[in-house]
Amino acid sequence: MLKRLDLRGHGNDSGDDLADLLPRPQMGDAVPVETVRELIAEVRDGGDAAVRELTARFDGVELASSLVPPQELAAAWEGLPSGLRSAMETAHRRILEFHRAEAAAGHTYESDGVTVRSINQPVDRAGVYVPGGLAAYPSTVLMTVLLARAAGVDDIVLCSPPGPEGSLPATVLAAAHLCGVTEVHRVGGVQAIAALAYGTETIRPADVVAGPGNAWVATAKQLVAGDVGVAAAFAGPSEIVVIADASCPPAAAATDVVLQAEHGPGGRAWLVTWDAGCADAVCDAISEIVQLSPRRDETLATLNADGFVCLVNGPAHAAEVANFVAPEHLQLMCEDAAELVGSIRHAGAVFVGPWAPASVGDYVAGPSHVLPTAGTARFAGALSTGDFAKRMHVVDVTEAGFDRLAPAVAELAEAEGLWAHAASVSRRKEWAASGVRP
Template sequence: MLKRLDLRGKSGELADLLPRPDSGAAVPAEAVRELISRVREGGDAAVRELTASFDGVEVVDTLVPASELEAAWESLSPALRSALETAHRRILEFHVAEAATAHVHKSDGVTVRSVSQPVDRAGVYVPGGLAAYPSTVLMTVLVARAAGVDDVVLCSPPGPDGNLAASVMAAAHLCGVTEVHRVGGVQAVAALAYGTETIRPADVVAGPGNAWVATAKQLVAGDVGIASAFAGPSEIVVIADGTCPPAAAATDVVLQAEHGPGGRAWLVTWDAACADAVCAAISQIVELSPRRDETLATLDADGFVCLVDGPAQAAEVANFIAPEHLQLMCDGAHELLGDIRHAGAVFVGPWAPASVGDYVAGPSHVLPTAGTARFAGALTTDDFIKRMHVVEVSEAGFDRLAPAVAELAKAEGLWAHAASVSRRKEWIASGVRP
């Protein structure tokens, strides 16, 4: 089930010792580009055709009426409504506190204000198919809301009956989503990016998805803002030792794998007995799982137990993988945290499984995958905000800085740039105020 890698006593570059998935290898970019073009040119008709082809259902009208969203909320059990409200409160509180504020810098007579302006319209994608993800509704929509975005459109693939899961619609109602559309896959990303007759284009597209969805987001980048990095299939790396109960580490290795194929699930340890015990526990857990097939698909394709010389090498392996989720379940976890540089989110200690981050910790669970945590981070309010600089210059500040402007402009051969300050100096000398 888990393939074993033994790095103990080995030297050399980790790139030569460890496998690393190619995020684009499993998805032909040209095929995705062709689907995007079909939607861009064909609009709603193309969306309906692709939905029938990929989801196996005919959806005449993609828009879900607000009354259906409200009815879905009312249909939930009191326990699930309470859980969603708890998550809603915690996620919104965290991101409101994190939201950027105006910054003012004054120097040499120049005042510069950095003003955060939210985008006008945000598009969020919520995966479906293998499972329903109301948590992703909260983890995307509420981040946009905390950034100040008033207009949020949500797309999610329809189920076999042509509808969305009640929990997803209920979460959309709770978050006050402007529009909800029964559209998934590449066609949803294309519709959010370029618009159709019934779906107005968004300024930013956010949300996780399979490799096809993630690739589509990469291909439309530049025409629309793409929040976060390659938010594709789920990943987890668990660093554990003999102080961690094997069943706990095993469950946490499996918890992201149950999302289905395309992800990664790794156990990294310097304790061979721990590796054996956790692997045995994983086998037992998988057999009990209602999502056995989806879990096995991930573990068989990219499930590994990696034996290392010690905590330092474990950190090196984690940094090389740059996983979406990294869990530290070992003695000295806080000290080891200081060596971690690349991960979407890190969960420290025995009481912080990644599932807490998936649902209620507060930060968004939309995280970079496929190694993109090397240069990108979690979805935040910054993904829905543009920073606009407002510059004011006093006369004294102008006098002080004009010579530098003129010299730099001359060096670059830009006559008008230099004249913009020299002419003002002439006006001042003649007694004319601009």
């Protein structure tokens, strides 16, 4: 089930290059990019008619209208069992509190008579994508919409693929109602991303498109970036790396390896350990757990394709492997786990110790569970309020500050051959001396 990689004797100071020893996902090879580009063009040119045709082609559903009536959202919320409603409210509170605190951070810089304020200005309209198909993800509604809300966005449109009957899961609709989504559309896949980016007769375009999805959805987001704001991370199929040793119960480590794999094919699930006995025990436990899982087929698809157990020299080597993989989720289930955090540079989110399974981050910890996959954690982080706002700088200069800095401006402008730039400072003092205020 999990393929074994024995890296002992390699890495650290051995001079070996991990790139030669470890597989890396090639997400671009998994999706025909030109086909995705053509589908985007169909929606951009054909609008609602193209969306309906593609929904029929890929989802097998004929829809007269993609829009879900607002009363259906309210009815879904009222129909939730009390326990699930309470759980959603708990997640809602924690996610919103965390991201409001993040969005509130401001910055003012004062020096030499110049005051610069950084102001976060929300976009006018945000588009969020919530996956469907293999499962319902109300948590993703909370983990995307509430960030836009915390950033100050008032107009939020949500797209999610319809099920076989042409409807969306009641839990997704209920979460959308709880979060105050402006409108919900039963549209999925590439056609949803294109509609959010370019608009149709029914779906007005958004300024930002965010949310996870399969490799096709993630590729579509990359292709529309530039025409619309898109977070830098490739938020594709789920991944996890678990670093464990003999101090961790095998069943606990095994469950945590499996928990992201059950999302289905295309992801990664790795165990990294320096204890061969731990590796054997966890692999045995994984086999037992998979047989019990109602999502056995989806889990096996991930484990068989990109499930690995890596034997390493020790904790430092394990951190080196984790940094190379740059996983979406990294779980530290070993002695002195907190000390190992300082060696981690590339991961979407790190979960420390026996009481912090990645599932806590998926639902209620606070930060968004929309995280970088496919190695993009090397340059991108979790979805944040910053993805739904722009940093605007407000510059205020006193006359004394102008006097101090104008010579430097003139010198730099002249060096670049920009006459008007230089004149904008040199002429101001001439105007002031003649009694004309600039």
